[in-house]
Structure formats: C-alpha cells, structure tokens
Amino acid sequence: MKNKKMKRVMILGIIVVALSLFLYLLSRGEDASIYYGEIEPDSYDVYATVPGIIDELLVREGEKIQAEQVVMSLDASSAAILQEKAELADQIALENVDKSVSPVREEERNIQNSSISQLISQRNAMSDSILGAKSLYEQSLSSSEALKTAYELQQSNYDKMLVLFETGAVSRQDLDVARLALVNSKSAYDSARLKSDKAQSDINSLINQRTGLDAQISAAEEQLKSMNAGYDEPDQRIAALNSEMIALDAQLAKINADKYEIKALNGGVVESINYAKGEYVSTGAPVISLYNPKKTLVKIYIHEKDLTKISLGMEMEFKLEVEKDIKLKGMVKRIATEPMFTPVNVVMSEDRERLVYLVELELTMTDQVRPGMLISTDFGELE
Incomplete structure (x- = not known):
C-alpha cells in the first residue's frame, strides 16, 4: 500500500516537472x-x-519653438556700424551714378570755382607765413650766433680766472662771478639754439601744408575740367559697376548682421x-x-x-x-x-x-x- 502511494507521488511529480518544463519552453519561445x-x-x-x-x-x-524662430541674439554693435557704413556707401555710389549721366549744373561749377579760389587764397597765405617764419628763423639764427660768441668769450674769461685763482692772484668771489657769467651765457645760447630749431621746424611744417594745398588745388582743377567736359561712357560704366559692387557689399553687411540673431531652421522642443x-x-x-x-x-x-x-x-x-x-x-x-x-x-x-x-x-x-x-x-x- 505504501509502495503504491509512493509510485503515485512520483508519477505526479514527474507530470508536474514535465508540465513546468513545457510551460517554460513555451514561454521561452514567445519571449x-x-x-x-x-x-x-x-x-x-x-x-x-x-x-x-x-x-x-x-x-x-x-x-x-517654430521654424525660423530667433532663439538667441549676440552683441551686434560692430556689425550694425559696418552695415550702416555699407548702406551710406551704397547711397553715395547711387548718387555718383545719377551724377555721371546728368549734366553738370552751373551752380556746381560756381561752387567748384569758389572752392579752388579758397584753396589758392589759403596757399598764398601759407606762402606769406613761410616767408614770415623764414624771417624769424634768420633773426633767431643771428641772435644765436651772437650769443655763441658771447658764450665763447665767457668760457675764455672763466678759464683765465681759474688759472689766476689757482695762483692766488684773484679771490674765490671773483672766480664765482666768472662762473655765473659763463652759466648765464650758456643758458642764453642754448635757448637761442632751441628757438632756431623750432623756427626751422615751423618752416618745414608750413611747407608741407602748402604742398598739401597744391595737391588739393590740382585735384580740384582736374575735377572742374571733368565737370566741364562731362562724364564719358567709360566713366559712366565705371560708376555703374562701382555702384553694383558697393550694393553687394551692403547686402553682405546685412546678411552678416542678421547672423547675430541665431535662428532655429526647424521647429521642435528645446532640449x-x-x-x-x-x-x-x-x-x-x-x-x-x-x-x-x-x-x-x-x-x-x-x-x-x-x-x-x-x-x-x-x-x-x-x-x-x-x-x-x-x-x-x-x-x-x-x-x-x-x-x-x-x-x-x-x-x-x-x-x-x-x-x-x-x-x-x-x-x-x-x-x-x-x-x-x-x-x-x-x-x-x-x-
């Protein structure tokens, strides 16, 4: 009886294990x-x-956010200035194009002649200033030479007084008086030399300014000739091409300035x-x-x-x-x-x-x- 019960338990256990294994394998295949x-x-x-x-x-x-939405802006102060300069240059270029195909008005010729006259007057005044500066230079040079001679005499006198002092022929006070006279004489001579050098520098500066005025006068006279002759076809084409080039620069400056506003090309969620x-x-x-x-x-x-x-x-x-x-x-x-x-x-x-x-x-x-x-x-x- 006991053996039969054991057999039943064993058979039941085998069935349970087999069923469990079957279910496990089945679940494995599904997973x-x-x-x-x-x-x-x-x-x-x-x-x-x-x-x-x-x-x-x-x-x-x-x-x-949406596509093309600005998400961040950078400091664009320098880019804005460059863009403004480019736009102004574009306006000037357009004005030059209009000017190249339009006849010159009499008022413009009169203004140009007046400008040339003013430049010539300034040049003449500059020439007079140069003459005055040269006169002052000659005076300072003459004064400098006289003071140089006086200084050399004082130097010679001091050297003599020094020898006499060393031999006991003159007193310390006499030697000090000679030294003071020498120092004062040298100071006056040095000051005169500085004035001479400054006068020469002023002359050179005035001459350079007059040279600049000469160049302005020549340029203004050439411009007047062009105004009287009018723009020829090559000059008109050059003005037009220059305007196109500057317009492209203005567009490029605007594109560059726009880049300081950073945009998202596509929409989405900010991660x-x-x-x-x-x-x-x-x-x-x-x-x-x-x-x-x-x-x-x-x-x-x-x-x-x-x-x-x-x-x-x-x-x-x-x-x-x-x-x-x-x-x-x-x-x-x-x-x-x-x-x-x-x-x-x-x-x-x-x-x-x-x-x-x-x-x-x-x-x-x-x-x-x-x-x-x-x-x-x-x-x-x-x-």
Whole structure:
C-alpha cells in the first residue's frame, strides 16, 4: 500500500516537472520573438554662424519653438556700424551714378570755382607765413650766433680766472662771478639754439601744408575740367559697376548682421541650452539642442531568423511597457545588411552574445508617450 502511494507521488511529480518544463519552453519561445527598444527623439543642434558674446537668450528648456524662430541674439554693435557704413556707401555710389549721366549744373561749377579760389587764397597765405617764419628763423639764427660768441668769450674769461685763482692772484668771489657769467651765457645760447630749431621746424611744417594745398588745388582743377567736359561712357560704366559692387557689399553687411540673431531652421522642443548670457561663442558652436516630438525613432536588434518577416516601409505595432494597452505604429526605415554582436545597452533577457541585425523604425507618436520610454514588438504576431 505504501509502495503504491509512493509510485503515485512520483508519477505526479514527474507530470508536474514535465508540465513546468513545457510551460517554460513555451514561454521561452514567445519571449524570444519579443524585441525591446527605447523611444529616441529626432534631435539636432542650432549652431552659431558668427562669433560673439551672447546678448540675450530668447527661449527656455522645454519650450516648443517654430521654424525660423530667433532663439538667441549676440552683441551686434560692430556689425550694425559696418552695415550702416555699407548702406551710406551704397547711397553715395547711387548718387555718383545719377551724377555721371546728368549734366553738370552751373551752380556746381560756381561752387567748384569758389572752392579752388579758397584753396589758392589759403596757399598764398601759407606762402606769406613761410616767408614770415623764414624771417624769424634768420633773426633767431643771428641772435644765436651772437650769443655763441658771447658764450665763447665767457668760457675764455672763466678759464683765465681759474688759472689766476689757482695762483692766488684773484679771490674765490671773483672766480664765482666768472662762473655765473659763463652759466648765464650758456643758458642764453642754448635757448637761442632751441628757438632756431623750432623756427626751422615751423618752416618745414608750413611747407608741407602748402604742398598739401597744391595737391588739393590740382585735384580740384582736374575735377572742374571733368565737370566741364562731362562724364564719358567709360566713366559712366565705371560708376555703374562701382555702384553694383558697393550694393553687394551692403547686402553682405546685412546678411552678416542678421547672423547675430541665431535662428532655429526647424521647429521642435528645446532640449538643452548650452551657453549662458554673457558667454562667448565661437563660429560653429552648438548653442541649443532641439528635438522633434512628432518624429521619433526606435532601434531594435533582431535575430537572423526574423529578418524574413520584415521589409523596408513595413508598418509594425509596438506596445508601451509601462502601459501595454497603449499602442503605437512604427515604419521600418532601415535594416542593417551586416550582423553585429548584441550591444550591451540593448534590453534582451537571454543570449547577449548572439549576432543580431539593427532595425530602425520611425514611430507615429501620441500624446501619451515620451522619448526615453521602453516599448516592445512581438515578431511572433507577424507569422
């Protein structure tokens, strides 16, 4: 009786173990067809195209922005000045073009003649000043020569007094009087020489100014000749081409000034702001990172046996791991052509050492899911 009970227990145990093993193997096969991945946002950076100091931050982290929205401004004071100069140069060039094709008015000729007359008057006055300066120089030179002679006499007198003092023929007081006379004489001579040098320097400066006036007079007379003759066709073409070139410079200055307002080329959500107000950014620096909440990706790593179940453009269903009732669609965008060893960061319960293939899918997002959430898809449902 006891043996029969033991046999029944053993048979029951074997049945339980077999059933457990069957259920385990069954569950293993199902799990092997499930692949996991994290929702990844479609991210990109906004770059600075010019260097500068950040003047103002116009967005916050987590804020949703539109395409072409200004997200940051740099100090553009120098760029604004350059732009203004370029615009003024453009206006002047346009005026010159109009002037080149328009007849010169009599008033303009009269103004030019008046300017030439004023320059000539200034030159004549400068010549008179040069003559006066030369006269003063001659006087100072004559005075300097006289003081030089007096100084040499005082030097000779002092030398004699020194010899007499050493022999006891004159007193210390007599020698001191001679030394004082020598010092005063030298001081007067040095002062006269400085005046002579200054007078010569003034003459040279006046001559240079007169030379400059001569050049201005020549240029003004040539301009008057051109005004009387009018612009010929080559001069008109040169004026027009110069205006076009300066207009391009003005456009370039405006484009450069606009670059100090950094814009996001695409819309999205601000993920991170990489610089603070007052910091310096260099050309090409990624100042802000964005992601597109409506365009997300998921990467899964599948076994070779499942490759035949998918194709590019195919739509697949995913479940949110924290709430499996929430489902979303994904379209296959890329299937790797070569296998790889399973990356360490991939969620997989077994056999990490096996070769897998990378598959990238673009997800159709809903308001209930966020980047970073774990999702799964069951390839067993594709059979």
